Amino acid sequence: MAGNRRRRARSRRRQITLKMKRKLALLFVAIVLILAGIFGWLVYIIRVSGEQYTRRVLAQQDTNSILLPYKRGDIYDRNGTILATSEKVYNLILDPAVLLENQSTQPEKDCVEPTLQALVSYFGLDREELNLIMTEKKTSHYVVLRKQLTKDEVSELEEAMKEDDSRIAGVWLEDSYIRRYPYDSLACNVIGYTVAGNVGQYGIEQQYSDTLNGENGRSYNYLNEDLEREKTVRAATDGNSVMSTIDITLQEITEKAIADFQEKYRDAYREGDGSYTAAAIMMDPNNGEILAMASNRKYDLNMPYDVVANGLYTQEEADQLTEEERLNALNELWRNFCISDSFEPGSTVKPITIAAALETGTIHDGDTFLCDGKKNVAGRDIWCAKKAGHGILDVEGAVKVSCNDALMQIAEKLGEENFSRYQNMFNFGLRTNIDLPGEARTDTLIYYAEENAPSENLVMRSTDLATNSFGQNYNVTMIQVISAFSSCVNGGYYYKPHVVKKIMDSSGGTMENVDPVLLRTPISSKTSALLRRYLYNTMYGPADSNGNSASGRSARIAGYAMGGKTGTAEMIPRDKVNYLVSFIGFAPADHPEVVLYVVVDRPNAEKQYSSAFAQELWKNIMKEALPYLNIYPAAEDVPEDMREEYEADQAAAEAEEAEEPESEEDPVPEGTLVDPQTGETVQMPDPSTVDPEDPSMGDVPINDNLLDVKPAEVTDPGEEDDPTE
DSSP states (O other): OOOHHHHHHHHHHHHHHHHHHHHHHHHHHHHHHHHHHHHHHHHHHHHHHHHHHHHHHHHHHHHEEEEOOOOOOOOEEEOOOEEEEEEEEEEEEEEEHHHHHHHHGGGGGGOHHHHHHHHHHHHHHHHHHHHHHHTTTTTTSOOOEEEEEHHHHHHHHHHHHHHHTOOOOOOOEEEEEEEEOTTTTTTTHOEEETTTEEEEEEEHHTTTHHHOOOOOOEEEEOOOOTTTTTEEEOBBBBBOOOEEEHHHHHHHHHHHHHHHHHTTTTTSSSSSSSEEEEEEEEETTOOEEEOOOOOOOOOOOSTOOOOOTSSSSHHHHHHHHOOOHHHHHHHHHHSSSSHHHHEOGGGEEEEEHHHHHHHHHHOTTTEEEEOOEEEEEEEEEESSSTTTTOOOEEEEHHHHOOOOOHHHHHHHHHHHHHHHHHHHHTTSSSSSOOSSSSOOOOTTTTOOOOOOSSSSGGOOOOHHHHHHTTTTTSSSEHHHHHHHHHHHHSSSOEEEBBEEEEOOTTSSSSEOOOOOOOEOSSHHHHHEEEEEEHHHEEEEEEEEOOOOOOGGGGOOOOTTTEEEEEEEEETTTTTTSSSEEEEEEEEEESSSEEEEEEEEEEEEETTTOOTTTHHHOOOHHHHHHHTTTTOOOOOOSHHHHHHHHHHHHHHHHHHHHHSOOOOOOOOOOTEEEETTTTTEEEOOOGGGGGOOTTOOBBBBOOHHHHTOOOOOOOOOOBBBTTTEE
16 A cells, blocks of 8 residues: 555656656747847848947937036126126147047048147147157047137137148137136225136125026037037026126225325334225215225235235245145235224214214203213223313214213213114124125124123123223224214115125126115214214314314315214223224215225324324325215315305304303302313313323223134224324
């Protein structure tokens, strides 16, 4: 029984094995037949339609693709003068693979020798170097031989290649552009420059880089169905152009005056230029347009990285520099002082304090104050520039003679909250958001009313309020000051400052006008009119009964009616040595069309504190700028120009005095004055006991926050009113 079962099992296995072998044999035969069919079909296609399919494949192959670069947009001044442009240049390209292919396949059309000879003849290339390229890069289709060739430099090669019997091949010219600045260093801090890839650095070039840039195109060579070479082109889209608000003539006037100032005072007291930094901004106060912006930190936009050509070092010194030292020096040169550096402004911001007090009704035109040479605040004596005291002054007189004591009294009445609120309204502590990169932050460089202070150390105390009232112990930038001052004299309108007037397409059509942006109206037209009068008399007003003269007389220009304000800032660490002096003014006096602000950081003089340095620079710029702006003098001689107005003012003053009844009060003892604010009789200092040239203001606090600012971000600041005022 068991044996039978084993025999039956073996029989079944043999039958299964035979069936599997038969199926495998059938599958093998089927596969062979299918492969034979496919092979036969391929043979048929090759014989019948092979040429047609070959053409289709070759037609889809990109045999040559050439980049077509866009042209970066131009930058113009407000009158259409080109300040920056992209000049078309050419890269000389060699294609060794094409030359050698023709040499091997069509010896009768060998172009290697005539091509290499042409390159040597037209471009002065070294024949041995060319031979080496042909040997080492024989499979390459792209070898750059020369870059940025001008049209004149490639014209001979182009003419030779056009000749009927030309045997120059495997050489072509690749279009490219190079950025050019026709005026070299003019307005360098406003314009900026570009680096490889059309990347803007600094100025308008950086701020408007996306606007100025376009889109590259491409040229494709391909084989059509008839195996003929054809070309298709996707054209480049050129960038848009920018028209700036800068006037090239005003810019040249400003830069020349700065250069002349630096040269005039060169080596006057110490070795070096006339100051560490001299800078100026000219603005249209009625729309915020910047007409000129300059400093002595100038560099050639066509070679911004050259420390020797830009006067930073001699070649011998430059060779010893590390890369870090070189870049640090260049970064300081590239910085736009007018927007990137902050400092304590001094008395140029006194009109801001006066404006706030007038606008809030804290004081009124005609209010009077007693200056006895100092004010005690929280146990500290803070001195006026005139330590013997200015005597009794009205509001206009406080501005005219630049009295710190009167300003401290006004600020005390105004209070921390109102003072801080108006600082904010005039944009101090905030960026102006001018359309230039690198504007400094000053939010941690001013004090705030307690409820708004971002930190405890920025809470405004009584001493801070007192010193801030005349522009000490807080920091601003030049663009902040001129924008705020403009709103004080233009009727009360604060405009956002800007350097671009409109955007144009590549053909010159206007795409977008950059309209003035009115941000706020911090003061009324009435207050603005009073400030214009005060500032006019700061330059032209007569001496008062105490012998105090107008502080801005040195800036007057024959035949013009203008207004302005001086400023002197003692720099930290308040060592009575280093000062920053400034002057800001406008013209004409009754309807301002231009505001100019100049800053001179540490004049090259033994006594740096005289604002006469800044007034001199301001006057030299305005003397040439005003006629160009069609603002002409009424007379050549200042006394004649001022006589009628002066005599009218004198007659009015005499008539008013004649109408006033004689006082029946007891006479005030000699050497004393009655404080009009308190009614107290005050003993005035003896002028013989104080040094009239000592600019110290006594025990004045220093804003510790300023000491934390890195020198790369903020110049060494300080404040001291002009002792000559």
